[in-house]
Amino acid sequence: MASAAAPVLDRPIQTLSITLCVAIALAMLPAAYEGQLFAWHPLFLVLGFLGFMTEGIMAAVRFRPNEGLSRVQAITNHAIIQSAATACIAMGLYAIYHNKNLKGKQHFTSLHGKVGLCTFLLALAAPLLGAASFRRLGIIQRFPEPWQPRIKWLHRLISVYAHVLAVVTMLLALPHPAVLTGAWSLSWQVGVIVLSGCMLYTLRGRIGMKTVLPASAGGSAAALSGPKHK
Template sequence: MVQNNRESDGEPRVYGYSRRASAVLTHFICVGFSVFIALLSRPGSSLFSWHPFFMTLAFSFFMTEAILLFSPHGSPNKGFPHKAKGRVHWILQGLCVSCAALGLAAISYNKHLNGKAHFASWHGLLGLLTVCVVALQSLAAVPLIYHSLAKGWSLAKLKRYHAASGLVTYLLGSVSLLLGLCSAWFTASIGGYAWYLSALCPAVSALVVMNQVSSAYMAKKRLQS
């Protein structure tokens, strides 16, 4: 039976293809951007070098991959059961929190050694807020694995709140990365078209993640209506 170039849920196939291409592109972006910052910062060359390295690894790589794990179009573990994906997601988020904490510790100690003010810029303030929020977000996700800890809350409601707060956390991380690209360290190293290309990386990833989360819950609404 002809489907008039539409998928089973009534969505034009071209949308499915574009979302699949966007998800695959985001995988390449989060890996490429993380490698680029690692090469630029040369972790280990100084105490400061660990800050951009760990923060990029946390929010550009681990957190992005943790969310894309549930993408219906670009998940690297598409054949895995949902429970297994949840466990891997939790591990990736744990690595994200660990790297974010190490990145925060590196810049804080570096400023202490150099006698500089802590969190004196929008990048510093938002970065601190983001690290705190991502740690709380990960702790709040524990009842999703051990549902008995959240008596009186349905699993569906917990997942909905987790997805919404997770999206806000991811956007905070993306804005923190963008502000980091405006720092004196980065602008002294990269300028011109290379800077704009670098800024596109967290921006494009954020748009793809926003689309994934919003589409997933819009689809659930359509099924329930």
């Protein structure tokens, strides 16, 4: 039986995701068109994490009860969305990296930069594990059978951690002078926090009797132990 949380919060999550992406585009595109390389950094990362990755994760939540051809088609759609997310995230990282090179600044010196690097590595690992988990590609069959459900579980877990850490990274950037201030900026930040909360609430539910996040996170040990088989 599907979790009641997913259908209830699906539309609010989509609405928040689109609204936040449109808002950052309206704020950053004028500067980007003026030739400011930095503006592409928040724009691409918001599109990647809050836009495409949010929808990609929710697509995975929706198709978990599916079986057969409809599931394969849904997984393919999920993979396309997550590929778009990865491309945006990579371009966002390139924008800030190249911008710092042009200005002769050091990389990954601030807490925002260090956490952002960890977030990027998780965001890169998630689709790689996703590709390995897709049986149609024939990769997961190369692993011992007991490992296969754990690889799928790890893919889901890392994807969620990447999304959550992305929100943390965005909030860590707030003290930076380049960050916009004012009521609209504050509203956007609140929207990001609400979106993250909705995602976490949804992902702690159960889809088709399988947890998307370890429901008994009665501790890190329970989470790290991987899925249990009966």
